[in-house]
Amino acid sequence: MNVRKRNLTAPSAVAFGAVGVALMLSLNAASAQDKTYTMKITLPTLNDPSYFFAKSYAAALEKDSGGRIKPEIYPASQLGAIPRQIEGTQFGAIQCAVIPPEFFVGVDERFELMAAPGLVDSMDHGQRLAADPEVKKVMLGLGADKGLHGVAMFMNAPSSVIAKNAIRHVADFKGKKIRVLASKFQTVPIERLGATPVAMTLGDVVPAMQQGAIDGAVGGIVVWTPMHFNDAAKYVTETGQPAVFAIAEISKTWYDSLPPDLQKLVDSDAAAGQAAIGPTASDIVTKSRKGWIDAGGELISLPADEQAELMKTFAAGAAEVAKAKPTVEAAYKIVVDAAARTR
Numbered sequence: 001m002n003v004r005k006r007n008l009t010a011p012s013a014v015a016f017g018a019v020g021v022a023l024m025l026s027l028n029a030a031s032a033q034d035k036t037y038t039m040k041i042t043l044p045t046l047n048d049p050s051y052f053f054a055k056s057y058a059a060a061l062e063k064d065s066g067g068r069i070k071p072e073i074y075p076a077s078q079l080g081a082i083p084r085q086i087e088g089t090q091f092g093a094i095q096c097a098v099i100p101p102e103f104f105v106g107v108d109e110r111f112e113l114m115a116a117p118g119l120v121d122s123m124d125h126g127q128r129l130a131a132d133p134e135v136k137k138v139m140l141g142l143g144a145d146k147g148l149h150g151v152a153m154f155m156n157a158p159s160s161v162i163a164k165n166a167i168r169h170v171a172d173f174k175g176k177k178i179r180v181l182a183s184k185f186q187t188v189p190i191e192r193l194g195a196t197p198v199a200m201t202l203g204d205v206v207p208a209m210q211q212g213a214i215d216g217a218v219g220g221i222v223v224w225t226p227m228h229f230n231d232a233a234k235y236v237t238e239t240g241q242p243a244v245f246a247i248a249e250i251s252k253t254w255y256d257s258l259p260p261d262l263q264k265l266v267d268s269d270a271a272a273g274q275a276a277i278g279p280t281a282s283d284i285v286t287k288s289r290k291g292w293i294d295a296g297g298e299l300i301s302l303p304a305d306e307q308a309e310l311m312k313t314f315a316a317g318a319a320e321v322a323k324a325k326p327t328v329e330a331a332y333k334i335v336v337d338a339a340a341r342t343r
Helices: 002-034 049-064 082-091 109-115 123-131 133-141 184-192 202-210 252-257 260-294 304-323 326-342
Strands: 037-042 069-074 096-099 148-163 177-180 196-199 216-220 235-237 243-251 298-300
Touching: 037 049, 037 082, 037 252, 049 069, 049 096, 049 148, 049 243, 049 260, 069 260, 082 096, 082 243, 109 133, 109 184, 109 243, 109 326, 123 133, 123 148, 123 243, 123 260, 123 326, 133 148, 133 326, 148 252, 148 260, 177 184, 184 196, 184 304, 202 216, 243 252, 243 260, 260 298, 304 326
Parallel strands: 037 069, 037 096, 177 196, 177 216, 235 298
Antiparallel strands: 096 243, 148 216, 148 235, 148 243
């Protein structure tokens, strides 16, 4: 009789256990659906294309996730200098960084590829290059083994040189100390112009110029105008090279902690933001150029023959840098080929 009771109750116990497991799974799923994830987005600039990408990306994520992702934007290096922003993203204290890729060169030297001068000849061309599947595969895959998950890249602006004393000719570069982005693709070409390149974060540029530590800086008009660099200098020479790109990197630790549906949103909303930023970026460049002049600044173009000379110098320097680094050279060829294909 006891045996019969045990045989009758065993299936009931199994069924009860199954119901319990199902209930726990359901509760866990509901808990995951209710959990919110803070997303700190850091960037070194303000009111440039990177900032508007970050704003659009944040709004899309909060809307599409139904509020489960709560983005917070920290522009103008509020979370520290660029190296600290990158480290914070690698280790998960910051969830997203939108920064020119060459600043990640300490993570992987191939991040400097997009800083090579001569790659693009217009904003539209730059956006096509950034969207090329082969380029995206290379650039967004970098840093995967070092805490980063790339989700988007776009052209932020063409480069120009802001200077205390006007640079109207190639010869005017000689003897000057010029701030550059942290990449051999910029330091070597500047050296070939007879100038001294000084790698420096954006936040240090104005005081460095005011104190005479540097004579000028390579960057974009979309930074010079909204961040009031006219307090330090009024001359901007529009070399157009190199193109300034921005890359959006997600903390891999944070990304891996998300449920699959939110991971998909993080990727897809970033891709949509990249696809949409082109017209906004071009408009910001146009308005920034006008704003610079309206504030009393001067925009300078080199004579046509000297601009051609500058481009030859820059191209030779970029080729030299790539050839010296086999890993970089292979990836550089992919980007250069894509640039020709999308021109």
